[in-house]
Each structure stands twice: as structure tokens, then as C-alpha cells.
Amino acid sequence: MPIGIVETHDLIKVVSTRHAPTSYFLDNFFREVHLSDSEYIDFDIVDRGRRLAPFVAPTAQGKPLLQQGYATRKFKPAYIKPKDMVDPARLFRRQPGEMFAGELTPAQREDAIIADILQTHREAIERRWEWLAARAVIDGAVTISGEDYPPMSLSFGRDASLSKNLTGSNRWDQSGVNVLKDIEDWKIEVHRKSGYSPTRMTMGLNAWRAFIAKQEVKDMLDTRRGSSNALETGPGKGLPFEYRGSLGSAGLEIYTYNDIYEDESGTAQPFMDQDTILLTSPAVDGVRAFGAIMDKKAGWRATPFFPKMFEQEDPSAVYLMTQSAPLMIPTRPNATLKAKVLNAS
Numbered sequence: 001m002p003i004g005i006v007e008t009h010d011l012i013k014v015v016s017t018r019h020a021p022t023s024y025f026l027d028n029f030f031r032e033v034h035l036s037d038s039e040y041i042d043f044d045i046v047d048r049g050r051r052l053a054p055f056v057a058p059t060a061q062g063k064p065l066l067q068q069g070y071a072t073r074k075f076k077p078a079y080i081k082p083k084d085m086v087d088p089a090r091l092f093r094r095q096p097g098e099m100f101a102g103e104l105t106p107a108q109r110e111d112a113i114i115a116d117i118l119q120t121h122r123e124a125i126e127r128r129w130e131w132l133a134a135r136a137v138i139d140g141a142v143t144i145s146g147e148d149y150p151p152m153s154l155s156f157g158r159d160a161s162l163s164k165n166l167t168g169s170n171r172w173d174q175s176g177v178n179v180l181k182d183i184e185d186w187k188i189e190v191h192r193k194s195g196y197s198p199t200r201m202t203m204g205l206n207a208w209r210a211f212i213a214k215q216e217v218k219d220m221l222d223t224r225r226g227s228s229n230a231l232e233t234g235p236g237k238g239l240p241f242e243y244r245g246s247l248g249s250a251g252l253e254i255y256t257y258n259d260i261y262e263d264e265s266g267t268a269q270p271f272m273d274q275d276t277i278l279l280t281s282p283a284v285d286g287v288r289a290f291g292a293i294m295d296k297k298a299g300w301r302a303t304p305f306f307p308k309m310f311e312q313e314d315p316s317a318v319y320l321m322t323q324s325a326p327l328m329i330p331t332r333p334n335a336t337l338k339a340k341v342l343n344a345s
Helices: 008-016 024-029 088-092 106-139 179-194 205-212 215-220
Strands: 030-035 041-046 070-075 083-085 141-146 149-155 163-165 200-203 241-247 252-257 260-262 268-270 276-280 286-290 306-312 317-323 326-329 336-340
Touching: 024 030, 024 106, 083 106, 106 141, 106 260, 106 276, 106 286, 106 306, 106 317, 106 326, 106 336, 179 215, 179 276, 179 336, 200 205, 200 241, 205 215, 205 252, 205 276
Parallel strands: 030 286, 163 336, 200 252
Antiparallel strands: 041 070, 083 317, 141 149, 200 276, 241 252, 260 268, 276 336, 286 326, 306 317
């Protein structure tokens, strides 16, 4: 029985019913979508600085504050295009979950196989989006590489001083280190660099455990002192990310994060170093940017993903392919700070 070609709009309907992987960084820091009809994505970055209004005599003319310059930054997103063959032999075999003797027709199995492949494509693509978002927020830069794609490093312009690496006696597992002072100093630094104060602290599990073991943190949580701080210091639920409470005096909500992905070899890798903490402000104001799809059937237009189904004549085969040209861009990269506070990993 030949497999019929399914139109793109029907494929999109199938894809849209699927559930995405966890998306902590995407959901919290990249809520706006930008579609570019070019293979490049352009952004204007304005830095207004902290100039003082100049003094003049009351009878003198007003003195203009010249607008400070801006820079236009051009980004070229990487391209993603997973492709899988729809194997005709699968149409005549019982599918997972089907009754032992088989209850579906080949046409029904075909629909299920197409949905399964598209679900796999979308989950892999959205997991890559999350990886791009994590790199942009955590590192302020991303290095992209792949088959026939030489490594390319892209910096979003975060100030180098906002990436910390504590060494020796300054690490959080050492005695005499005041972690609350570190956090306050880093919040001040972020505010001076960006104009915005961090309101969230995301912590790897190793960093979190070192944090709550500190005596100054235990003292801060002593409710007999009338503290407005509230942290759940017991064992977590084992979820990829969890809300742990807040430091009311510091205006910080605290989350732990330990999600993983599989690299090309199938090895589990963390999205975030578990010895690291991340301070962030909503002013990161990240954008999910998508370049144009390099496909005539897509009309050369930008869309977050573009699935299609096509035949190959020799050897005869039917394929499903989903394309995307994503880049997650933090418009205010200095509203984030990364600090590696341990060396336990």
C-alpha cells in the first residue's frame, strides 16, 4: 500500500498538538518571537549611560544632552533540519500499544507513524531552542557546531566581569566565606552594568546544597528574628527545576535547576553546571528569533518550524523533514550574572 503525501498545513496541525520538553529558560527569559524574512537577524542596541545633567546659569540657554550612539548587531542563526524516512514495512506491523493481533489498518498506522516522527522532530528542535536559550542567559554567548558546520562562537556582548569563577578559599564550600555578601555584591554589579536589579537566582544542586549549609543562611531563616525570608531547605521533588523560596530582604526568588539533554553520542549532559548560580532580571527581555526557511515550499519565509513530507524516486522512499533557523537573543545581556561557586562536578 503506497504512502500518501500529507500537505504541510496538515502536518503543522499534527505537530501543534504535541507537548514540548521542559523549557525553563525559554519560558522565563525569551517570551517574544521575532521572525526575519532574511537569513540574518538585525537588532539595534542602545546604551544611554548614566550622564549627569549639566549645571548652567538660569539665564543661559539650555544645554542639550547629545544622544549616545547605538550599535546594530547582525546575527545569522544556525539551521536545523531533522529528517526521517517513513518506513512502509511499519504499516503492516503491530505498533506499540496496539492489541496483540493488531487492530489498526495500514492507513491508521501510517497516521500514527507520521505523528510519532513529527513529535520526535519537534521535541528535538524545541530542546535545541532551550539549549540556545540556556547558553545565551548562562554564558552570554554560544558556540554552534555540527556536521558540515565548523564551530562558530557568537557573543551577545555581556560584560566579561559578569562571569565569575571562584577559586581556592573563596569557594562556597570553604569556611569564612559569606555567601550572602557575595550575592549582594553581585546584585550591585549587575545593577551598575545594566540598570536593573536581579530578581531571580537559579542554582545548580551542588551550589544550592552549599548555600543552605552556610551558618549565615541558617541564621537568616530564623523566624524568631522576624525574617521575611522563606526557603524550603528539605529534599526537593527531583524535578528538572523547582521553586525553593525567596530571600525577601534581597528581593530574590530562588530556583534549583538540574535538567539534562543527550548529546550526539547519546551521553547525558547538563544544561547548567551544577556548581553554578545564575542571577537574572526580567530585563533580559530575550527574543526567540527565527530566520527565513531556506525552502521554496515555505515561501522563503520565517517560521519557528516548517515540516514537510516528500518522495524520493531512487531508491523509492518517503521522508518527513522539519526545518528551523533559531537563535535566542538576550537584548540586555548585562542583566545576567553567572558565578561558578564550587568545583564539585
